[in-house]
Amino acid sequence: MKQDLSRRSFLLGTTTLGAAALAAGALSLTPKAYASDDAGDEAAAEGAGSITATYDCDFVVCGSGTAGLCAANRAAELGAKVILVDVNTENGVGGNSRYVENIGNVAMGTDNALENVGAADHYYDGLASYHRYASNAIVTRRYADDGEKVRAWTTDVQGITYNAKGKYDHGENGESGGMVAIMKMYELAQDQGVEFLFDARAYQLLTTDDGAVAGVLCKTRTGDIIQVNAKAVDLCTGGFAANKEMFEHYTNVPYDCVIPRGSMGTQRGDGITMGLEQNALLHHPEAVNYCSWILPGHYNKSALTVCGVNQADEIFLNQDGRRFCDESVIKDWTLSGNIGSQQQHVFAIIDQAFVDKIMTEGVVTRRANYFEPGEPVPSFQEEIDKAIVRDNPRVFKADTIEELGEMLGIDPAALKAEVDKYNGYCDDGYDHDFLKDPELLRKMNTPPYYGFRCLLAFYGTVGGLKVDEYARVIRNDFKPIPGLYAGGSDAGALFGPYYDVSCAPGSTQLWARVSGYWAAEHAVNEYIPTL
Ligand SMILES: Cc1cc2nc3c(=O)[nH]c(=O)nc-3n(C[C@H](O)[C@H](O)[C@H](O)COP(=O)(O)OP(=O)(O)OC[C@H]3O[C@@H](n4cnc5c(N)ncnc54)[C@H](O)[C@@H]3O)c2cc1C
The missing domain is CATH 3.90.700.10 (Succinate dehydrogenase/fumarate reductase flavoprotein, catalytic domain)
Known part of the structure; x- marks a missing residue:
């Protein structure tokens, strides 16, 4: 399949994980290729070899943007022990989600002609018509149904407010709405006992012998390797806007003809690459x-x-x-x-x-x-x-x-x-x-x-790992990969080959929220049933 062939070209180096494999016990740790467009990080990866810390949790989330923080907040709210890893330092918590203005609004924005139907039906129909079924209709339906619920949860539980048009309220001292939203989610997660590992770049999924995902390996800038064992993993690394090679491959657009907005630069396609290594399918990665x-x-x-x-x-x-x-x-x-x-x-x-x-x-x-x-x-x-x-x-x-x-x-x-x-x-x-x-x-x-x-x-890439209506990542046999979820810009389903801002403004942000929420709920119900 296209992605099986193409992904090799993104894999620029391999790590030597002999000690890691020993330490991993029953987990499969066959050395895998490491995706990077950053020579400095690669050098660190080459020098790396031993696991310096191991953590255990129920649910590990990769990425502290909107999708990752929503997943962490919801899973912790349901009682799970959660670890969130981010490649950035704490100062960079929030990824590109810091710059967001608009949460998205189920009750407005679509340009369909239906009258006298509820907001969710209206929203669903507008999105499905706009994308001409190139988007996943089952996912779109549930997204439209759950959109208002997740928006309400955003205010009631996360304490984030926004105006009638969906613009996040600014902070008292003029902080941008996106930044306020990130800090509220981050502070809530800390209160909930979510453990944060910053400067930890997730680069390889751990799997059991029967193919279930059971954790992730991360690497620090100094080359230390951190192993996080978990019952489920959520990939929320923000897509591949900062990865020239992936961008050109999937979009067929020369990178020097475009300019990414947002300055975090950490959206390097790591989540998607890790999913592809588990034979995941892609959904319109060109979007x-x-x-x-x-x-x-x-x-x-x-x-x-x-x-x-x-x-x-x-x-x-x-x-x-x-x-x-x-x-x-x-x-x-x-x-x-x-x-x-x-x-x-x-x-x-x-x-x-x-x-x-x-x-x-x-x-x-x-x-x-x-x-x-x-x-x-x-x-x-x-x-x-x-x-x-x-x-x-x-x-x-x-x-x-x-x-x-x-x-x-x-x-x-x-x-x-x-x-x-x-x-x-x-x-x-x-x-x-x-x-x-x-x-x-x-x-x-x-x-x-x-x-x-x-x-x-x-602003970013909006296609990614093919997910279903629970944010489960789908393998090339069309079955969900046990224990693996994706959210936000790592997850493809809601959009076809292009974005729908004129029809549904703010849909990337609401998708990040909803897909994070779904992943947490499903993972807790499926893999942590005693809670
Ligand atoms: C300037 C700007 C304005 C925008 N405004 C809007 C808007 O108003 N409305 C809207 O709908 N959308 C907007 N967007 C799109 C926005 O990106 C999405 O709405 C959404 O915030 C994406 O969230 P995310 O969690 O998927 O990714 P991100 O917020 O990018 O988070 C990804 C996180 O993963 C981390 N990460 C990356 N690789 C790894 C790794 N290997 N291991 C661990 N962590 C990793 C990153 O450091 C980052 O913290 C805007 C984007 C930009 C750039």
């Missing part, structure tokens, strides 16, 4: 949570990105100087992600008349809450000029389209021909190629011209 193209350093809040490269009434071109879509796709992260990820490069081009229009009449395309359509943005010219003075390698100004083409690295004649063609469509009041709304056809013929070389931004 990525894209969030439109941007100028690096100028995210969706800056005038340079929002007004310069995110407007439906400008022109977007690819490496060949060709328009590749109706520019209105920029309104939707999934649409712009789908089409943008097919280009080697995305460029945006505007002219002086466009800049003047932004400064006096504002944008036509709303991005987040930062620039309202119709509100003038008087700083726009200054921001462009500053970027040019500072030699920003992605912002250019020229007197002619041909000169701009040279600067951008696009064939000047091809670019000129494409812009002339577009201006002709503006005269016709009809976009003969991509049928853009005539109201958005704006001629680009007033020098100077400005060109922007963009990167496609993404």
